[in-house]
Amino acid sequence: MDHDALRHWSKRAADWAAEYHATLGDRPVRAGTTPGTTAARLPDAAPEQAEDLETIFADFKAIVPEAMTHWQHPRFFAYFPANAAPASMLAEQLANAMAAQCMLWQTSPAATEIEQVMIAWLRGALGLAPHFSGTIHDTATTATFCAVLTMRERALGWAGLTEGLSGQSPVRIYASAQTHSSIDKAVRMAGIGQDNLVKIPTDRTHAMDPAALERAIAADRAAGYRPAGVIACVGGTSIGASDRVADVLAVAKSADLYTHVDAAWAGSAMICPEFRWLWQGVDAADSVVFNPHKWLGAQFDCAVQFLADPAPQVNTMGLRPDYLQTLDQDAVTNFNEWTVPLGRRFRALKLWFLLRAEGLEALRRRIRDHVAWVHELRDAVATLPDFEVVTDCPLALFTFRYAPDGRDADAATRDLLTRINDDGRVYLTQTLHEGRFVIRMTAGSFATTRADVMTVRDVLAELTGQA
Known part of the structure; x- marks a missing residue:
């Protein structure tokens, strides 16, 4: 397949996509297939010779759509949505066509700088304080993992990166039972351990009890543990519960603990001023995450993490060997140092298109x-x-x-x-x-x-x- 063929098949794909979205409401929302059915329709091995695109595309139409749960269906009311506004889809096509690996400023100046501007646009749209900067991850799970690693290293004086965790007093992270399972996953992957994720009791509104948080931190310190961070929840996945962010952050700050606010779903609603009471006090947080791909219309994947000060996270996640140096450009931002992967996609482009095309x-x-x-x-x-x-x-x-x-x-x-x-x-x-x-x-x-x-x-x- 060459680029002339790509031009033709891209148009065919666009026509198929338009018909697909126009008829989504007539389809069952969830796939009606059983495990193994789709795999059984595929050959056991890759072809030795090239196949005709007409055949490949026909197989796609015959096999794939009926075996998909349709996340863009107007009656998809499960989990949380993973939206894809048309403008976002268009931007993804352009990003895919350029196929840039945006790990460094020098490998993608426009991608890096548009990302910085999109963070500023979203910061203003959500009513956050101007001291926040930030970056775009794939999902909130990754952003939370970065925040938990930063909590760990800040508490250990960044010794864990070089010495490991062996011999260190156990690090403790605090959250309520209404937080997403990604918090549990983060403490496991960070080597902190599930037993050191302390689930704080909630009140009748299912919000974390700040007094119980304060007591837990004090008790852990007295027992020889090392409290490291607090994760507050805004719009929890299970029932939509929200912590009283200002009160939780006040307790955390008085104990000198790093703070992260998980607003993966509900954060998008903060573009509406009348909902911002749900995260009142959020400007005191060290880290905040929300997913524009959940409710704002950005195509999956797109999670934005705001940081009051990026230095602790960059000190934790950053690693710059000689072959990744940007010569004579010490002041540039290299977003790979803010997150887990070295490689990065041009995710900011779909935010730029979306925010302009929708308003x-x-x-x-x-x-x-x-x-x-x-x-x-x-x-x-x-x-x-x-x-x-x-x-x-x-x-x-x-x-x-x-x-x-x-x-x-x-x-x-x-x-x-x-x-x-x-x-x-x-x-x-x-x-x-x-x-x-x-x-x-x-x-x-x-x-x-x-x-x-x-x-x-x-x-x-x-x-x-x-x-």
């Missing part, structure tokens, strides 16, 4: 609509016989369960969820809340309408004989 006001309107529609659905579900809204949050997320008389509510809810997803019109997922099996409902797809959201109510009614 902040349209993005705000979409988020506000999603919140309003989900709240309307929540109220409608609460009126259905045998249904109970279990948790609620100020954003576009709530949980519910089905509890008909004479049946175990967990079993009934589990069975209903299976029937909902087998039905195919909507896609929902589950969580456990205080030991109870509940169904999560969240909306965030770029193509979602009020009618799509309210379809959930109709499906629930039909499947429980209440239509």
Whole structure:
């Protein structure tokens, strides 16, 4: 395949993509395939000779779409969304065409400097203080891992990088049970160990108890542990819980601990000033992460980490051998020193296109609509016989369960969820809340309408004989 053929097939692919998105609403949301079905349709070994692109493209159309769960479907209400606004898709095509490896300023001056400007644009859009700089990672998991490593090294005086952790007093990290599993993963990968992630009790709003945090830090110090950092949650994945950020950060700062705020989903909503109370006090954080690919429209993957001072993280993550020096340019920023991978994609381009093509006001309107529609659905579900809204949050997320008389509510809810997803019109997922099996409902797809959201109510009614 040469570039002339690429021109032709890129147009064919664009035509297919347009049709795919135009007909998404007619497809079942979740793939109906079974494990191993797709693999069985592929040859056991790669071809020795080149194959015709017409055949390859035909196989793609025949095999792939029907075996995919459609994340851009307007009735994808599972997990959190992974959005892809058209402008973001276009930027990804251009970034792919240039195929740059953006590890250093000198290997990608435009990518580095556009990334710096996009961080500033987003900082302003979210109402964050001007002292924050930042960088773009693949996901919030990576950003959190970098923050946890920085907590560890700051507490150890950066000795862990050279001496390792053997012989050091155990490092402790503090968070609530409402934080994402990526925090657990980070402490494991950082060599801190799951047992040294201290889950702080929460109050009746499922927010971390600052007084309990203060007591835990003091008790650990007295016991010979080394407290290192606190992770606050804004819009937790399970039920959308948020910590009282100002209070949590005040306790952490008084103990001289590094702080990270995980707002992976909810952070996008902070472009709307009326939601910023959810992270009041965030400007005191050392590190903040949010995912523009979750709710803002940037194509996956795109996670933004804001840093009050990048030096501790660069001291932790940075490594500059001779062959990566930028001669006579000591002042340039090399973003590979801010994160785990050496290699970097040109992720800032899709943010640049997205923010210009959509504009902040349209993005705000979409988020506000999603919140309003989900709240309307929540109220409608609460009126259905045998249904109970279990948790609620100020954003576009709530949980519910089905509890008909004479049946175990967990079993009934589990069975209903299976029937909902087998039905195919909507896609929902589950969580456990205080030991109870509940169904999560969240909306965030770029193509979602009020009618799509309210379809959930109709499906629930039909499947429980209440239509």
